[in-house]
Amino acid sequence: MRRPPARRPARRPADPAPITAHAVVLETDARALAECAERLREISERLEAGGVAPRWLRHAVNAHLAACTTAAADLTTAAAHLRHYADSVRPAAH
Amino acid sequence: MTGDPGAAGEPSGVSAGGESAADAEPSRGPEGDGPASEASRGPEGEGIGPAAESLRVAARELVDIGVTVRGAAVHATAALTDGALLKALPHAPSAGWRTQRALLRAITDGRGLGWAPAGGRPVSLAAALGALAGAESLAVRVLATSLRLRIAAVAVDHPELTGDPMLNRLVEAAAADRDLEAVRALRALLADRGAVRVLSQLAPVFGEVLALRALLDENPLNDATAWLIATGTGYATADPVTGMSNRAVAVLDRGEGAARRVEPAETESARLATKGSLLGFLGNISVIGTTGRVLIQSVEGPDGVVRHVVQAPGMRSGRPDHDSPQDLLGAFSSAVLAASPYSRALAKAVADYGLPEGAELALIGHSAGGAAVMNLAQDPGFCARHTVTHAITVGAPVDFKRPADPDTWVASVTNQHDIVPTLDGQGAGGCFDLHPDWYVVDYSDATHLFPLCHSIDRYVANIATDLPEARDHIDGRLAPYRGPVVRSQVYRLFDHPPEPEGFPFLTVPTHAVPGPGGRVELPIRCQDGGALTAYFAANPAVAAALLEGTGLGPAVRVAGRALVAVHAAWNRRTSVGVHRELHVGVVVPGPWRARGPLGWYDLVRGADRRRSGVFLAGSVVDTAVVAALAPRLWGGEPSLLPLEFGLARGLARITAGLGGASRAGAYGDSAAGSAAAGEWLLVLGGRLGPGLPVSERDLVGYARAAGTTLRSCVRARGRALLHPAPWLRLTVAPGSAHPLARLLRDLGLDGARPLLCLSATARRTLRDAAVPVPTT
Numbered sequence: 001m002r003r004p005p006a007r008r009p010a011r012r013p014a015d016p017a018p019i020t021a022h023a024v025v026l027e028t029d030a031r032a033l034a035e036c037a038e039r040l041r042e043i044s045e046r047l048e049a050g051g052v053a054p055r056w057l058r059h060a061v062n063a064h065l066a067a068c069t070t071a072a073a074d075l076t077t078a079a080a081h082l083r084h085y086a087d088s089v090r091p092a093a094h
Numbered sequence: 095m096t097g098d099p100g101a102a103g104e105p106s107g108v109s110a111g112g113e114s115a116a117d118a119e120p121s122r123g124p125e126g127d128g129p130a131s132e133a134s135r136g137p138e139g140e141g142i143g144p145a146a147e148s149l150r151v152a153a154r155e156l157v158d159i160g161v162t163v164r165g166a167a168v169h170a171t172a173a174l175t176d177g178a179l180l181k182a183l184p185h186a187p188s189a190g191w192r193t194q195r196a197l198l199r200a201i202t203d204g205r206g207l208g209w210a211p212a213g214g215r216p217v218s219l220a221a222a223l224g225a226l227a228g229a230e231s232l233a234v235r236v237l238a239t240s241l242r243l244r245i246a247a248v249a250v251d252h253p254e255l256t257g258d259p260m261l262n263r264l265v266e267a268a269a270a271d272r273d274l275e276a277v278r279a280l281r282a283l284l285a286d287r288g289a290v291r292v293l294s295q296l297a298p299v300f301g302e303v304l305a306l307r308a309l310l311d312e313n314p315l316n317d318a319t320a321w322l323i324a325t326g327t328g329y330a331t332a333d334p335v336t337g338m339s340n341r342a343v344a345v346l347d348r349g350e351g352a353a354r355r356v357e358p359a360e361t362e363s364a365r366l367a368t369k370g371s372l373l374g375f376l377g378n379i380s381v382i383g384t385t386g387r388v389l390i391q392s393v394e395g396p397d398g399v400v401r402h403v404v405q406a407p408g409m410r411s412g413r414p415d416h417d418s419p420q421d422l423l424g425a426f427s428s429a430v431l432a433a434s435p436y437s438r439a440l441a442k443a444v445a446d447y448g449l450p451e452g453a454e455l456a457l458i459g460h461s462a463g464g465a466a467v468m469n470l471a472q473d474p475g476f477c478a479r480h481t482v483t484h485a486i487t488v489g490a491p492v493d494f495k496r497p498a499d500p501d502t503w504v505a506s507v508t509n510q511h512d513i514v515p516t517l518d519g520q521g522a523g524g525c526f527d528l529h530p531d532w533y534v535v536d537y538s539d540a541t542h543l544f545p546l547c548h549s550i551d552r553y554v555a556n557i558a559t560d561l562p563e564a565r566d567h568i569d570g571r572l573a574p575y576r577g578p579v580v581r582s583q584v585y586r587l588f589d590h591p592p593e594p595e596g597f598p599f600l601t602v603p604t605h606a607v608p609g610p611g612g613r614v615e616l617p618i619r620c621q622d623g624g625a626l627t628a629y630f631a632a633n634p635a636v637a638a639a640l641l642e643g644t645g646l647g648p649a650v651r652v653a654g655r656a657l658v659a660v661h662a663a664w665n666r667r668t669s670v671g672v673h674r675e676l677h678v679g680v681v682v683p684g685p686w687r688a689r690g691p692l693g694w695y696d697l698v699r700g701a702d703r704r705r706s707g708v709f710l711a712g713s714v715v716d717t718a719v720v721a722a723l724a725p726r727l728w729g730g731e732p733s734l735l736p737l738e739f740g741l742a743r744g745l746a747r748i749t750a751g752l753g754g755a756s757r758a759g760a761y762g763d764s765a766a767g768s769a770a771a772g773e774w775l776l777v778l779g780g781r782l783g784p785g786l787p788v789s790e791r792d793l794v795g796y797a798r799a800a801g802t803t804l805r806s807c808v809r810a811r812g813r814a815l816l817h818p819a820p821w822l823r824l825t826v827a828p829g830s831a832h833p834l835a836r837l838l839r840d841l842g843l844d845g846a847r848p849l850l851c852l853s854a855t856a857r858r859t860l861r862d863a864a865v866p867v868p869t870t
Contacts, residue, residue, distance in 0.1 A: 022172070071203070074207065084193070
């Protein structure tokens, strides 16, 4: 009697929820970093207006500001990839 | 510790509730009732300057930004390392890889978050590798800017920090992560100013400079500590330079803590405050000193209620680790741990003191003592047993300690040039209001030198003269404790319960006998004493006459002359008090048999096996207690006369009789020439000559009393020196009619030099009652 051929187990469907959750968090962080950039600008302007800003401060703050902007963009990009990834692994509706 | 420094050398600051200080410059001092913002107001409207405050506010905002940035890095790292993303990869490999690449880029982009893996342990390894390679994250760079703003804020009121090119060079190099330059700058500073001045000058920004270096250097081990200092979220958990864990160091300071009652010296007792006040309590800490002791006092308040005050000094000088919890390790562990042997020992002292249920207690400490009392205040068990109403610290690192009882009123007084309060990472540059409900006085005075500005005396002087309003405010809060002192008790603290003194030699059963002033415990235990025994060759006929009918046999002879011992002892700490004694006796082989071939050996045996001894022919003691006990102790009736005992640096001076010392003048033979008849009895003095180290020997004495021979023993332990060629002379007062003087003259010992001497500068002894032996 021939044995029926062994069947490979069906691939489990991936859960997109955690991936989406990461995307949401990173989008929030990207917005927070953008706000940080704005706060840095305000800090620098406030201290300079008050005449108490150390001479090195503007250079340092500008560097942080640019980094925050770039980091926000990086996170936004990563969040977009996460959302696309979540959509890609989501089982098709029947 | 937070605060805003005033101008150096000028009083400016103040503290709580807008109080002002006249001379020094207290900067912040929140009154427990007011919000932090009010607390930061200066005295008389001055307070923290707007420039410094602006910089501090900006520094605090940068900390918020740094924390936000790090949070983003943690989240991105969590997404990158989430197993759910990897599991989904087979379903959409292309999108998955692109996502992973984007996340990786987000936490490694040098133009964005920087090298920013953050989160769990495996990720920490990646972060550490990045730190080793010199890669920094944006969060770290933002915090470094915050720290530099804190330094700038301090420099507003301490212009010497930035006005000094050498200091400025160091701070700039640290901020710019130029290691070599920083080392060179520090070396130049040390060479130019010396370590003390450099530490003193850097003190206001010490924590910030260290944290800056730790954040930016390539050592990953100190990053966590730097983060804690920079964000003000906890005490430094590791050495900011090496990264060595504080707990690893503090764990070396072990012990359950113990306290033993001790009596202060008379001079100390006389200086202890008799009335409760802040300066009185701090003065007491100064009196007790860094000697491993603490003081507990009870004061009767104006309301008639008796309350209690624990007064804890700072670190004891000497070895970093000894039997006291007030050593360097103890100070360290008290500062960085919630409990330490010091605080546990303090709790033991309080328990021994015996506070009534619910009694109110104020804790006051300086330096390590301040950290230790705060550890007590934050111990829920201690606070459940006692009502801790006040915790007042001076020059102590206590920023991250919190009282267990929210009703405990806390005051902290710190000098901004004192490094010790910054050991928990928060100094004058702190931009966080860590304890808005505390009364904080963080001042600066003209004395910038550390450790001078850390001394309790300096703090007392500042509080007394430079900070009158702070003093008045604290005294006002201490009002319930401002009354007469009704009890004082000093304790010596230990890491571990100490062995009983003299253990095991002096740990013996005791029994009470009647004494002149009540019951007296025998044997007499002497924890510390000294002794000198001099052996002379004396007139054999007189010695034989003394021994006639005693049954103790003929005297031990040397070259045909009788061997006579003069034994003097100074018992400095005994169970019957300090006393001195002097005995003269003939050395005898012992009862029942004559000295055989092994007789000389018998002379050096322990008392429990020795037959030979000294037949006591005359004794002098200098206390009535011992004189009264003498018949029981050795069977004689000694003369009660002043005795002096000097034994030091190879010289001996024993005098008996009133004025003997002054007559004898100095050590040596000159005593004879200066002696005056009738006032003194004898002097034995001179050089001991070279000595051979030996063990101190027991003393066995025989005496006749009421027709019975009594045998007495003094068991001794300690090191002694045998002097085979002493250069001493025994001088008897000319014309003295005292029986002992006559005896010594009869024995031919007036002016005689001993054959040999045995001296012991430190020994322990046990002396029990004499035992009758049937010798006849």
